[in-house]
Amino acid sequence: MSVATALPGRLTFGPIRPRSRRRELGLLVLVAVALVVGSVSLGATRALAEGSASFAPWDPARLVVYLAALGMAHVAQVLAGRRTDQVLLPAVGLLGGLGLLLMERLPQDLAGSAFGDSLGLAGVQLVWLVIAITVIAVLSIVVRSDTWLRRYKYTWATAGIGLLLLTFVLGEEANGALLTIRLGPFSGQPTELLKVILVVFLAGYLSEFRPLLISESTRLGPLRLPPLPYLLPMIVMWALAFGIVVIQRDLGAALLFFAVFLALVYVATSRVSYVVIGLILLVLGGIAAYHLFDHVRVRVDIWLDPFADPSGDGYQVVQALIAFARGGLLGTGLGGGLPLVGGRLPIPAIHTDFPLAALGEELGLIGIMAILGVYLVIIERGLRIAAAAADDFRALLAAGLALVVGVQAFIIAAGNLKLIPLTGITLPFISYGGSSLLANAVVVGLLLALSDRGVEPPPPPSRSRGRFDRLLRRSTS
Amino acid sequence: MDPTIATIWVVRVLFLALLYVFLFGVARVLLRDLRSAAREPVTALGRLRVVASEVDEPSSGTVFPLDAVATLGRDVNNTIVVDDPFASTEHAVLSFRGRAWYLEDLGSTNGTFLNGSPVDGLAAVAFGDELQVGRVRFRLERVGG
Numbered sequence: 197m198s199v200a201t202a203l204p205g206r207l208t209f210g211p212i213r214p215r216s217r218r219r220e221l222g223l224l225v226l227v228a229v230a231l232v233v234g235s236v237s238l239g240a241t242r243a244l245a246e247g248s249a250s251f252a253p254w255d256p257a258r259l260v261v262y263l264a265a266l267g268m269a270h271v272a273q274v275l276a277g278r279r280t281d282q283v284l285l286p287a288v289g290l291l292g293g294l295g296l297l298l299m300e301r302l303p304q305d306l307a308g309s310a311f312g313d314s315l316g317l318a319g320v321q322l323v324w325l326v327i328a329i330t331v332i333a334v335l336s337i338v339v340r341s342d343t344w345l346r347r348y349k350y351t352w353a354t355a356g357i358g359l360l361l362l363t364f365v366l367g368e369e370a371n372g373a374l375l376t377i378r379l380g381p382f383s384g385q386p387t388e389l390l391k392v393i394l395v396v397f398l399a400g401y402l403s404e405f406r407p408l409l410i411s412e413s414t415r416l417g418p419l420r421l422p423p424l425p426y427l428l429p430m431i432v433m434w435a436l437a438f439g440i441v442v443i444q445r446d447l448g449a450a451l452l453f454f455a456v457f458l459a460l461v462y463v464a465t466s467r468v469s470y471v472v473i474g475l476i477l478l479v480l481g482g483i484a485a486y487h488l489f490d491h492v493r494v495r496v497d498i499w500l501d502p503f504a505d506p507s508g509d510g511y512q513v514v515q516a517l518i519a520f521a522r523g524g525l526l527g528t529g530l531g532g533g534l535p536l537v538g539g540r541l542p543i544p545a546i547h548t549d550f551p552l553a554a555l556g557e558e559l560g561l562i563g564i565m566a567i568l569g570v571y572l573v574i575i576e577r578g579l580r581i582a583a584a585a586a587d588d589f590r591a592l593l594a595a596g597l598a599l600v601v602g603v604q605a606f607i608i609a610a611g612n613l614k615l616i617p618l619t620g621i622t623l624p625f626i627s628y629g630g631s632s633l634l635a636n637a638v639v640v641g642l643l644l645a646l647s648d649r650g651v652e653p654p655p656p657p658s659r660s661r662g663r664f665d666r667l668l669r670r671s672t673s
Numbered sequence: 674m675d676p677t678i679a680t681i682w683v684v685r686v687l688f689l690a691l692l693y694v695f696l697f698g699v700a701r702v703l704l705r706d707l708r709s710a711a712r713e714p715v716t717a718l719g720r721l722r723v724v725a726s727e728v729d730e731p732s733s734g735t736v737f738p739l740d741a742v743a744t745l746g747r748d749v750n751n752t753i754v755v756d757d758p759f760a761s762t763e764h765a766v767l768s769f770r771g772r773a774w775y776l777e778d779l780g781s782t783n784g785t786f787l788n789g790s791p792v793d794g795l796a797a798v799a800f801g802d803e804l805q806v807g808r809v810r811f812r813l814e815r816v817g818g
Contacts, residue, residue: 527689573699
């Protein structure tokens with residue numbers, strides 16, 4: 197008698213059979229061909245700039261390592277035989293590859309850390325990309341149950357707040373924002389991880405209280421509100437975002453967290469009044485922050501008129517706009533943009549905050565549209581996974597994970613294009629940086645795991661909502 | 674025109690074209706998924722899956738697609754017949770009102786339970802919640818779109 201049958205109540209899985217993933221393989225082949233051609237384009241342009249004619253790909257070894265990592269992730273998923281999504285990995289693979297090509301052509305001393313000096317910008321990025329792909333593959337294969345996420349939502353929330361406080365206390369200042377925690381030779385940006393924790397907590401919280409948030413009881417003019425106690429999380433969330441702006445001076449993270457929160461509340465309740473209240477709070481908070489804090493006012497003033505101080509505060513934004521303009525429709529070609537101005541880069545934060553400006557210059561409007569299209573594809577897959585989910589928690593979790601990537605890409609892309617004030621967050625999967633790549637890899641890995649339906653039934657809900665139901669009954673009768 | 678520069682230009686444009694070839698490939702996969710989803714139109718507002726049952730009707734694993742109102746009980750005129758001596762003839766009603774599901778106990782002898790606690794009057798039900806009528810436990814599930 198086997199162990200599995202001897203233990204009643206223990207979940208048993210059937211034998212693991214490889215399952216072919218033809219669509220994923222096909223799309224990965226397209227990604228590989230595109231990246232090889234991009235590498236050849238980069239190599240030829242750089243060779244021409246040095247006065248020789250050569251069509252050897254630029255730095256083929258790194259590209260081969262990267263493509264091999266993607267291939268291994270594909271093979272691992274085939275062998276695991278789960279029915280997970282087949283579009284997400286190629287989409288992420290293309291974005292990561294574009295980021296790698298970009299890092300290869302930037303000055304390698306931008307990395308600026310102990311490892312960065314020996315490996316160079318592209319070397320460090322390649323290491324993190326391989327780790328990120330490994331994380332995606334492992335999560336998508338190993339995670340068969342979401343119990344560990346849904347049961348411990350308050351533990352996750354506590355961990356998140358702890359991480360935030362740690363950043364407040366130990367954070368180091370970079371570009372006027374407290375973002376980085378340094379531990380020996382390692383440094384990381386906890387806000388990247390925090391966004392994943394936030395989505396897990398919100399999915400757990402909103403799925404538990406969804407029926408109550410939907411029931412209406414308070415009327416305020418034309419707005420129908422839920423029982424007032426349930427507005428509290430919205431206030432807390434708003435205060436949290438405001439606190440990040442004030443203490444951490446990280447406008448991007450605050451905007452991202454609040455936008456994802458509003459989007460998830462809307463997904464959970466399909467009620468516009470919450471979104472209206474949230475937007476009003478956001479505008480009021482924004483106006484207050486503009487008048488109270490210098491770092492906010494500077495950002496907004498730059499956004500309104502970057503040319504007021506083109507060589508000082510407005511320098512990066514002006515240079516980004518010039519880069520987009522230089523790119524035009526088809527771009528200058530990979531490797532063809534960004535001549536050094538007076539021995540330095542025109543945009544100092546090109547590898548973290550402005551990769552879209554660099555890609556806009558080298559690939560043009562056509563290329564930018566394709567990149568934004570890939571982000572749309574990732575959002576679409578996430579929302580499809582959410583729509584197919586069997587219960588509220590999985591639906592909200594999948595929607596939240598997809599939206600956190602989508603909203604982050606929107607905020608930084610719009611900031612680069614001067615559509616909204618610039619806030620320093622990364623462009624998911626393209627920007628340089630381990631924290632960003634890892635956090636987004638966790639997001640995609642979880643989405644892949646969630647896309648496999650019916651592996652393990654969700655656990656029975658443990659808590660009763662008895663006391664809240666009494667409140668609800670009082671309000672409806 | 675210098676052939677080298679012309680070739681580089683062709684490679685550049687080819688790279689951009691390949692990005693769109695990839696997007697086209699993705700779009701084909703997405704369209705196929707949407708079509709296969711549209712072939713099974715979603716008419717039910719949710720479904721009730723029997724997660725544990727000590728009787729034959731309904732047996733464990735049965736799935737009931739739900740309309741806006743579903744009654745549960747031992748009587749054969751109920752939407753979902755629970756053929757269990759511990760269930761009342763008209764035991765409980767599950768209804769979709771506006772945006773959410775509600776469970777109401779119809780004065781049953783042994784009570785209706787939501788996530789293990791007795792339902793007293795009207796209770797809001799979330800997808801993923803478990804309800805118990807007699808010795809049969811159900812789980813309310815979303816119907817994927």
